[in-house]
Amino acid sequence: MSSKAFTSLMGSVNSAVVVVTTVADDVRAGCLVGYHSQSSISPQQYCFWLSKANHTYRAGLLATHFAVHFLTADHLTLAKHFATRSGDDIDKFADLNIELHEHGVPLLSDCLHRMVLERLAIVDDGGDHVCVTAQVVDSESAGKFTPLRIADLGKVAPAHGSDERAVHP
Template sequence: MPDADPVPFSDAMDGPMYVVTAASGGQLAGCLVGFASQCSIEPPRFMVWLSTANRTFRVASGATHLTVHVLRRDQRALAELFGGRTGDEVDKFADVRWRPGAGGAPVLSEVRAWFTGRVEDVVPGGDHVGFLLSPAEQSPPDSAPAVPALRYADVRDLEAGHPA
């Protein structure tokens, strides 16, 4: 059988995209994240992986809580802000409405599905570091019609504010 062109790993992993926010030392940060997943049912746990090149990683390293926002397909502009710009150069929170959540982690007002988790552990994983979260606060139930989640395929053309 002839060698077939391999499917790029990222194409096989067309998962949801999230904006993860953090606050520590009087600083706010947030970035677009595609590496994240529930990892335990009991106790409930969620792992989010942040690039060590990102300012969000540096702020999150001192944070007690992170907020994970589930983006909808109609929120590409928010993905572009948090994924295509770097907090080293731009105040990403200047043009979005937000409020402090548990541990001060910013909760973005225009995102209907989110949760804030307490950082339980930090796990090295190469060029990304995993933050193990236990739920501390979550968005209220939403009765609005469901909109599909923003997925990797929807933002694959986005130029990152920082290289991975």
């Protein structure tokens, strides 16, 4: 399969985007994530992939819990906030309304569709992202919604370029 065909396939899928947040050693982290999926019905499990160039990846290596915030069309500004800024440089949560889950994970108050996960494993298959597999420990939703999708973001310059996502041994 050609790279062009793969890009076309992935562009056609137009996945929903989520914001993943976590905390480790009192360091809060969060990023926009396009790779994520339910991975088990019973028990309820979810997976998401973090870029190795990302501050959230480094915090996530030490974290036990994460929150996945499902974004709606009304969350475009929030999505860009988490996509275009690096936790290496700023506190992404400084100007946001948050509450802390009992496990210390920052929850975005403006996101009514979210779940808290307990990490089961981190899988590094040598690519530029790692897969975090996790068990659902808490979830809440305000009902059905239309998710914000990758195509809705337009041209967004990520906080870390693709050259920073080099494959690590």
